[in-house]
Amino acid sequence: MKTEQLESKLSLFIFKIKFHFKVFDLRSSLNVVNSACEEVLYSSKLKVFLIKALYVGNGLGLALLKLSFSSAAWCNR
Numbered sequence: 001m002k003t004e005q006l007e008s009k010l011s012l013f014i015f016k017i018k019f020h021f022k023v024f025d026l027r028s029s030l031n032v033v034n035s036a037c038e039e040v041l042y043s044s045k046l047k048v049f050l051i052k053a054l055y056v057g058n059g060l061g062l063a064l065l066k067l068s069f070s071s072a073a074w075c076n077r
Contacts, residue, residue: 040046
């Protein structure tokens with residue numbers, strides 16, 4: 001009976017120690033992820049790139065729309 005209690009107490013003690021180190025490692029990993037997210041969020045170069053990509057995409061969409069209307073009008077002649 002006593003050895004079973006000792007084993008369970010030791011395993012609980014080991015779990016507590018391991019848990020503390022795992023939490024510490026997880027916090028440091030989360031800090032790295034958080035820093036990376038902030039860097040992306042506040043990046044002025046990324047903002048400029050996304051604005052230019054949106055501008056190009058809108059321009060291509062408008063050009064395709066005009067092309068489809070002009071070809072439809074040409075086919076109806």
